[in-house]
Amino acid sequence: MATIGNARNFALLTTGVGYISRIREIEPAAGLPFLAVTLSALRGLDESVRYTYVDCRVTGRSTNAYIRQLAPHVEQGDKVLVRFRLNDLYAETFTYRHGSKEGQTGVNLKARLVGIDWARVNGVAVTEIEDAA
Numbered sequence: 001m002a003t004i005g006n007a008r009n010f011a012l013l014t015t016g017v018g019y020i021s022r023i024r025e026i027e028p029a030a031g032l033p034f035l036a037v038t039l040s041a042l043r044g045l046d047e048s049v050r051y052t053y054v055d056c057r058v059t060g061r062s063t064n065a066y067i068r069q070l071a072p073h074v075e076q077g078d079k080v081l082v083r084f085r086l087n088d089l090y091a092e093t094f095t096y097r098h099g100s101k102e103g104q105t106g107v108n109l110k111a112r113l114v115g116i117d118w119a120r121v122n123g124v125a126v127t128e129i130e131d132a133a
Contacts, residue, residue, distance in 0.1 A: 014086040014111065016041045018051070019079060023071045026057075035064055037113060039084060056086065056113035066116045073121045085115035 018041035027033045035058040040051045058067050070080050089111040096104050119126040 011087055012089050014089050015084065016043075016086075017081065017083050018042050018054075019081055020067070020070060020074055023067060023074050034058065035067055037067060039082075039086075039113070041084075052109065054086065054089070054109045054111050056111050059087075059112045059114050063113055063115055066119065067113075070119055070121070070126070078121050079123075081120045083117040083119075084113060085117070086111040087114045088112050 018039045020037050020039060022036075022038040024036050025033055026036050037056050037058060039054045039056055041054060042049050043052055044050045058064050070082075073080050089109060092108050092110055094106050094108060096102050096106055
């Protein structure tokens with residue numbers, strides 16, 4: 001069993017419920033292409049829900065398959081709610097280039113989307129994940 005003194009990997013795991021948007025394929029200049037999504041994580045009470053936005057790199061075969069299955073629903077504007085698992089959440093700063101905040105510093109939350117426990121499209125449960133192969 002690993003102890004703090006000899007641990008080689010620390011995981012910052014986050015779970016929650018939120019809406020999926022902006023499913024896209026990223027093709028970096030160096031490295032392999034990867035799937036990315038934006039999660040609008042829900043927080044607060046039912047009557048005053050607030051959202052926290054997280055840009056996520058999708059990791060793992062089953063998570064990629066699940067996101068690809070949900071993509072057509074997101075693209076046509078359906079509300080896709082998921083119970084998600086994130087790893088390695090971190091903040092990254094940027095500078096606004098346009099608009100009323102031009103020149104100001106902003107913050108993006110980023111993480112790896114490592115799992116989806118369930119999904120609902122317009123309130124209807126999606127129970128089967130199609131094989132990615």
